[in-house]
Amino acid sequence: MLLEVKRLTTLREIARAAGVSVSTVSRVVNGYEHVSDEVRLRVERAIRELNYQPNQLARALVSGKNTRQIGLLVYDVANPYFAEIATAVENVAYQNGYSVILCNSSEGRNTAVYLQTLIRHQVDGVAITSGEMDPEGVECLERLLQRDIPVVISRERYWASNAAMDHLNGSIGVMELDYYTGSKIATEYLVSLGHERIAYLYSLSGSNFEIDPRVLGFKEVLAKNGLQFSEDLVVCNLGFHQSSGARGMLELLSRTQDFTAVIAYNDLLAISALAVLREEGIQVPEQVSVMGFDNIAASQYTYPPLTTVHVPKSEQGEFMARYLISQIKERQPSVQRRLPAELVVRQSTAVRKA
């Protein structure tokens, strides 16, 4: 029964074909020395003729690592932001002979479950971009680190919940995104255009709104400029779908029209918010300015082209993949890298009309 499955050519078969021992074939495959040219050639021919490919599983089993797979945890690849990161990670991984296991943590799934799976698959490294991490998830990270499997995470600077992983700071790679500063710059820009009543379309829950660094940056700038923060201009709990922005905008408009600018949690939301404003006959940017976050590819083709805060996505993915691969090769002190967020002014924002 065990033999019913057709299997790949094995070292043993090559050995038999070439009339040598398994060890010798292994030596040839791995390019070790101490093999005579004559034998090497014979073995190489057999390998070619029988189309031998080393069994990665067996290799990894004996070495306890080297599956040549890395896990990538994103919130949702259908979201262009994560898609771009995923592309970059896959790209670097591929170039270094690694495969990427894709994990979509949205759909209300437990990060821990995914990490468990990755541990079971004995991945050589794990990259995480999905932000929030439940306590069980953190436990899994600890287990990974105990087993000396490198972990890299990208997160927002100043998030209070980062504290849950503070004790890991020295052991994991960190890619820190400065949404806080980005948000301040963006808000300052809007304020400089004369906007005073700025609405916020927010993806997460209200309780997150209270502690979100980008919101803190927003409020801070308002305060500094003597502007009042208005609770009623905030729509929370919208989620991350493209439609979330439209829903949020409708909700906002149903409450009030007393605002001259809107900040969306990200470009995806901003884009659909733009559509709603248009349908409602509200001119952007003449009547309302719209600001996004992330600067996804699509946002330069919206109407009007979207003003937004650029967040480096490819760089993020590349950094994470490179970090993992270098750590896999040789464990080094962990690295913390911070990427800035920059304002990209396009045409969805303008001076407030009197």
Added chain:
Amino acid sequence: MLLEVKRLTTLREIARAAGVSVSTVSRVVNGYEHVSDEVRLRVERAIRELNYQPNQLARALVSGKNTRQIGLLVYDVANPYFAEIATAVENVAYQNGYSVILCNSSEGRNTAVYLQTLIRHQVDGVAITSGEMDPEGVECLERLLQRDIPVVISRERYWASNAAMDHLNGSIGVMELDYYTGSKIATEYLVSLGHERIAYLYSLSGSNFEIDPRVLGFKEVLAKNGLQFSEDLVVCNLGFHQSSGARGMLELLSRTQDFTAVIAYNDLLAISALAVLREEGIQVPEQVSVMGFDNIAASQYTYPPLTTVHVPKSEQGEFMARYLISQIKERQPSVQRRLPAELVVRQSTAVRKA
């Protein structure tokens, strides 16, 4: 040296902790019968306490399959079309306890190389959406099938190059997309609106343009309506990036303004083409109608909302994943499924003005 890596808890350790043999633990783990309640409890406790997780690699090594991984070959996850498919595949896979290895075949990479990697990783199944398949790739597919690893592929109906894999038709799952009919419907719609000079922004090469089913459908409808196909309204070789549509539109406009409608290879191109038209002060749909393909999420939020041909993406991904998983469970006759393409009329198309 072999023991330097920290390893996961093993069956043996559980066995020792529970004072039973490895076989018994294995029986408990796999829920087999013939284990006394007392022993079962003892073992289960040890498993919990030592946080045992079965080593997938070892399992797969002995069974020659059951890595519980499937490979997904897409052209580019950063493209929303593929991202949506990938999400659906990952979703179904996850629900069935499978992990997804993501392979991005764009960037001029050889499909065969990816397939080789997947073979080496001994995936339990392979889903392919990246269309074109080089001869070496086909060879890899054959090798997969020989080893009884299910393969499912999604492709366009009537593509001539499908012939290269005709001999596999009975052995692989096929998800066939009817761009041909979709294109006919779309073109008929434009013609019915009075359009006679219809431009085409085409991603692939000119030689592909000659044999592409959707182009054939386009030409067929033109001919049927006594309209002439104009070579000079076709821009080829644009690629699949979001910017491709803008580039194509600029190229087209630099040649002529004598057209009243544009069909783009897909929505991504259509969206950036819209932006260029806007910049050039050309009204859509009053002066020029724009038609896309695929109906990605973004296209309902463009300005104006994009008329397009809906292609089922989630269904595609779900079908592929489900097919693979059912075939992994028990090999059955392969399935061919055809999904229709449907016209979605929004506001980027209108009756041609006199």
Added chain:
DNA sequence: TGCCATCTTGACAACGTTTTCATTGGATCG
């Protein structure tokens, strides 16, 4: 009481590698 059937358990080979150790044979050197 004795025998057979059934339930419970353990020993062991196998999966395809890598790696350590042992063996061979020829070359080198005094």
Added chain:
DNA sequence: CGATCCAATGAAAACGTTGTCAAGATGGCA
């Protein structure tokens, strides 16, 4: 010419499972 060394090779253990087989224990039945 004998001792020594090293290159070339092979044998075998180990990685963590699964599955087969055999053995021991238990209970039912005649």
